[in-house]
Amino acid sequence: MSPIAVIDFETTGISPGQGARATEVAIVLLEGGRVVDRFQSLMNAGVHVPHFITQLTGITNAMVAAAPPAERVMADAARFVGDLPMVAHNAAFDRKFWQAELARAEVQAAQPFACTVLLSRRLYPHAPNHKLGSLVDFHRLPRFGQAHRALADAEMAAALLAHMQHDLRQRWRVACPEHTLLMALQRCAKPAVAALLARHAEPATA
DNA sequence: TGCCAGGCCCTCTTTAGGGCCTT
Numbered sequence: 001m002s003p004i005a006v007i008d009f010e011t012t013g014i015s016p017g018q019g020a021r022a023t024e025v026a027i028v029l030l031e032g033g034r035v036v037d038r039f040q041s042l043m044n045a046g047v048h049v050p051h052f053i054t055q056l057t058g059i060t061n062a063m064v065a066a067a068p069p070a071e072r073v074m075a076d077a078a079r080f081v082g083d084l085p086m087v088a089h090n091a092a093f094d095r096k097f098w099q100a101e102l103a104r105a106e107v108q109a110a111q112p113f114a115c116t117v118l119l120s121r122r123l124y125p126h127a128p129n130h131k132l133g134s135l136v137d138f139h140r141l142p143r144f145g146q147a148h149r150a151l152a153d154a155e156m157a158a159a160l161l162a163h164m165q166h167d168l169r170q171r172w173r174v175a176c177p178e179h180t181l182l183m184a185l186q187r188c189a190k191p192a193v194a195a196l197l198a199r200h201a202e203p204a205t206a
Numbered sequence: 207t208g209c210c211a212g213g214c215c216c217t218c219t220t221t222a223g224g225g226c227c228t229t
Binding site: 010013015017020023048054056091092093094097114115118132134 | 210211213214215218223227228229
């Protein structure tokens, strides 16, 4: 199975269009259901970290001030990812920051993003909700480190993705749940999910 | 003055509204 880069950002706010900047990025490479490599760094974008964000993440202004410049971190992150397809939990959020921070670093960003929220809504419609922590508990997956830190959340998103790929193989008989299938699945209208998975299922053996 | 994200998705919908999800 081809590797997938699972990413998570910690930021100063909700939208780069409103001036929010990244404070930390973590990326884990998932291959064959296992994490095979990791990238993590705080970054200094020269902005103030709101008190609310420090309470949520534990990331302080002093930590960010001591971190390497955001442009250098993002250039390193882009080299780490290469042209691998990407996954994030609520990918619309992380994709916005990935593209905005890479643009500031003058680095191209063309990776396709799949979203574990959209996938979870299709594969597990009976989950109590689709927050990352709730899904980790719902599927009885291990927790990693401090929630709302980038590496811990990226590890949990990767564990969730690996669990989805396992279920696609075991429950829906999908032989090869690669990133292209994940992209098709997350775009698929919910009533058509079963038909899509059936088209990708291995033929039943006699 | 008052507002300030945005894409997805459900429903008391479709000429709309509001909750979810991320920090």
